[in-house]
Amino acid sequence: MNSNTTVVDGITMRWEEAGDGMPVILIHGIPASPALWRHVVPRISGARCLAWEMVGYGASIPEGHDRDISIGRQADYLASWLKHLGVEQAIFVGHDLGGGVAQIAAVRNPGLCRGLFLTNAIGYDSWPIPSVKAMRMAGGLVRHLPDSVFKQVFQNFIKRGHDDSVRAEEAIDAHWPNYRDHGGAAAFVRQVKSLDVQDTLSIAGDLPSLGIPARIVWGVADTFQKIDYGERFASDLSAPLQRIEGGKHFTPEDHPEIIAEGINQLVAEVSISDTSDGKA
Structure with a gap:
């Protein structure tokens, strides 16, 4: 994937891109970055894949300072970037x-x-998960954790969400540097404090x-x-549901x-569908 940046409404936005064809926008979660999709994008065909980095996450953590980085606001940032x-x-x-x-x-x-x-997405009232709520409540203490201690917290969180131990270690190497280089525990606390379940309840x-x-x-084995x-989701969207037996949270990596x-x-x-509708 090729790394790209552009400025939208005064915000430097980052994304990874590969391929040609129909635009497919891949959106990561916490505590990840577009690198979450590193093994998925090469396997996608006939599409222009754009793995977008949420404002205030990944290498864009600095862009989150003094900005609303809630999930609801991220949806607006995403739409503005696409436009x-x-x-x-x-x-x-x-x-x-x-x-x-x-x-x-x-x-x-x-x-x-x-x-x-x-895939293993938040929605309805499924979030924030208990461990994240606990870190949010203890934010005043967590934000001052030295990197050596916070990295242990980070590693444990990542490992809990993987069923492939090798990929878990790889994920730590992929995502940890963004926190190490951009504020550590304080950056994570800023992220979790922005989470508001009403953002998904309001559109459910x-x-x-x-x-x-x-x-x-x-x-299926995801505890998050x-x-x-x-x-x-499958019922509300009239969509097929594929279960990954034994799969945990970080399905794009495992x-x-x-x-x-x-x-x-x-x-x-x-x-x-587009062809039958005369769009192609």
């Missing part, structure tokens, strides 16, 4: 917090989202009326985002071939 790039329609792919961003952006911008793919009732192709892929929520296969199927479905 800036001239992308009029795209498939949204979201994991964890990124799934919440994708849902909100789809509801708020009719016609922008041509297809929705969710609109999901059944989106009327777009959708697919749900879920790690339970399979019950994957089933609820099971990239399954995630990419699902995205490819959605790209094909949307392409067929």
Whole structure:
């Protein structure tokens, strides 16, 4: 993937890009970055993949200072970025917090989202998870943790969400440097303090009326985002649900071939729909 930056409304936005064809927007969660999709994007065909970095996350942590980095606001940042790039329609792919961003952006911008793919995503009242709530409540203490201590917290969090221990270590190497270089525990506390469950509750009732192709892929053993929520998404979006038995939270890293296969199927479905509608 190629790294890119542009300035939108005074905010430096970053993304990784590869391929050509239908735009597919991949949105990470916490405590990740676009690197979450590093093994997924090479397996996607017939699409222009753009792995967007949320404002205040990853290498963009500094852009979050003195800005609203809530999930609801991220959806607005995403829409503004797509408009800036001239992308009029795209498939949204979201994991964890990124799934919440994708849902909100789809509801708020009719016609922008041509297809929705969710994997172990937040939604409804599924978040913030208890460990994140605890860190938010103890934010005054957590933010002052030295990097050596916070890294242990970070590593434990990552490992709990992986069923592949090798990929877990790789994920730590991929995502930790962003915290090490941009504020450590204080940056993480700023992120968790921005989380508001009302952002997804406010649009939950609109999901059944989106009327777009959708697919749900879920790690069944995820203790962060339970399979019950994957089933609820599948019902509300009239979408097939693929269960990854034994899969935990970080499915794009542990099971990239399954995630990419699902995205490819959605790209094909949307392409067929566009052709039948005379859009291609």
